[in-house]
Amino acid sequence: MREDDQFEKFADGRADALLRFGYVLSGDPHDAADLVQEALARLRASWHRVQRKDDPERYVRTTMTRLHLRQWRLRSRERPTAEPPDRGTPPVYDETSDLGDALAALPRRQRAVIVLRYYTGLTDEEIAATLGVSRGTVRSQAFRALARLRGQLKSDGFRRV
């Protein structure tokens, strides 16, 4: 199978799962779509190397996470007085609305740590490698994020206190 075919097979098969990850990471469907599109474009450019040495799925998720954190920095620097970021407020209230709000109140890096640990199931070492920080930083960020979430959500992990 040619490299382009292999890439397209991967992208086609994993696009929906990557969009779900992007949505949990960003809380915004537009950001999720942008992150997936950009990360896949970068994977396509590096497909030969990534496929040989690395796990394509991990490469894409790492790219999405770093882009998400970096875009936030760029945006906050370039447009300090711009309108507040879209929190991904759902059109209707459902059982995840309070959780969505609580996650939206976290700093982006803390949210990324929570998503990578509890949604993607990465170990703290893997999260550290993904974010390019130390394991100790991951643990302290996770501790602070969990403390904030516990303060806002009931023990069921869904509803607002």
Add this chain to the structure above:
Amino acid sequence: MRDDFEQRLESGLRLLADRAPTAPPDLMARVRARRPRRWWKALAAFVTTGALVGTGVIVTSPGGGPAPRPDIEKASHSVPLLMPDGRRYDVVAMIDRGHALIRTGERDRTDGLWSLDLATGRPKRLVAVSTPKGSVINFWSAAVGEGQLVWWTSRKVKGKMTTTFFAAPVTGGRQRVVAEAPGSPLDHTIADGKVIWSPGGTGGVYEVPLSGGVPRLVKGTEGMHMLQWPWVGTPPFRQKKPAIVNGEILNALTGERRTTSGWSAPAQCSVTWCMSRDRVGLRDGTRVRAVPQMFLADPPALDRFVLPRTPGRGLIDLATGRTIDLAAEDNPVLDYRMKALTYVKGGRLVIVDLAAVPGVNP
């Protein structure tokens, strides 16, 4: 060891993920269109060093080299890169020989559709666009025809993707809802007083009067996708194995069928032409020639123009067999839906109105 809260947080995050949008059916076309800068530079280096590309075949241009620019000069218009107020805009379609339809907004959140005068570069707002709350796709493409502009948005309604078609007079006015329909269209057009489209995935060609009404399936188009109305064929995405995309096509109005001979998968055909990765020719296998590597996702714009995947290779005009040198400063964008090609040159945007390029289709 995870406590109860952490375990429930895991479940909550999985539930939250269910709110995510599904992948648009032509995500791969978007990925290709969004080639990162490094990729473009690397390919440019390949071109200048004369390196081998892809299959190990040294690529050649049809016609022996780029054609002189006069071929497209009359069809090319240089306009400012930004709106007078400094905002960015996107070219969406051609309105007529002297005006392009452009849109403004943040990403795909469109707030206005404008007519851009190609002679003066001045925009005139046609429609103040508003988008339904909760839309997942805010703008994709617009069709111009029969004095109307038609565009669409998609959102989830009770968990199902639902498209709303909007229309407005091409001379300007208020937007109005034409109809709602399941799924998201890959492409849509205006013909015979109707909006006509194919939803991604399940396919089928649907139509609804421009004046509004209930969408209905065009008989005999079940499972097929619009190629270039009234021609319909097989979709280019989610093929389980290499195929000749649109190898067999059907004229939904007359029942005429067209097939291919002399082509093997993977290849993609338009109404007149077929392309493999490095060959292009007529459906019957004649007039085949070598070309630089091709995108196999989109049909040729106007059944005539294709852009090789290698930047700097110019625009291939299948009708004349020539490659037109663009001398672009960035990666030119050819969207078969909008029938125009855009690129940056001299700090301005060049819009090539492809329908105005001289030449006769075979």
